[in-house]
Amino acid sequence: MRSPKDNQPRSRSLRVFSCAVIGAGIALSGCSIFKPSTMQRGSLVEADDYNKLKIGETSRSDVMDALGSPTGHATFDDNTWLYVSMKQVLAPISFPQVQKQEVVVLTFDQDGVLRNLRTLHKDDARYVTMMPGKTPTPGTKINIMQQILGNVGRYNPLSQMSSTYGGSTGPMNSMNGGPGHGGAGNTLP
DSSP: OOOHHHHHHHHHHHHHHHHHHHHHHHHHHGGGGGSOEEEEEEOOOOHHHHHTOOTTTOBHHHHHHHHOSOSEEETTEEEEEEEEEEEEEEOTTSOOEEEEEEEEEEEEOTTSBEEEEEEEEGGGOOOOOOOSSOOOOTTOOOOHHHHHHHTTTOOOGGGGOOSTTOSTTOGGGOTTSSTTSTTSOOOOO
16 A cells, blocks of 8 residues: 555656646647738739729729729829739738739820739839938037027026915916916906
């Protein structure tokens, strides 16, 4: 027959094992947080949708029915419509990565008939870099004399006193700032 002391190491190892299994389960359940997620942005226009458009036949209203409202128009030409879509992958502890990007450019003539259809992909993008240097802004550089003379007249020794001789309520602690009012202002009988 075994004594209770003999069962103690076995029950202790069983508790340690069960805690390890529970801890591993909790740790692995949190791994879904680290899974990258995708996010779709812009117009959800598929190739099947814009391949139905016929150059020289399709009107603006037909395009609106097939594709919906455009994402934007060209800057100086309302006859050029842009449908922009982008699929990004959001991974924890990193910047979002563009997985797929597509721009459908539709050009209409003055009568509203489709004249040109182009698709641009991620490889057609032109990346813009920042220029080194800084833009000067006027009025931000002052010399030592402007700093010294700029504060002349701003010092008020009575502003730090809190009772009778100043503070935010003025002389005589009146809210109106003048003597004789007693805080009531000018009233007529």
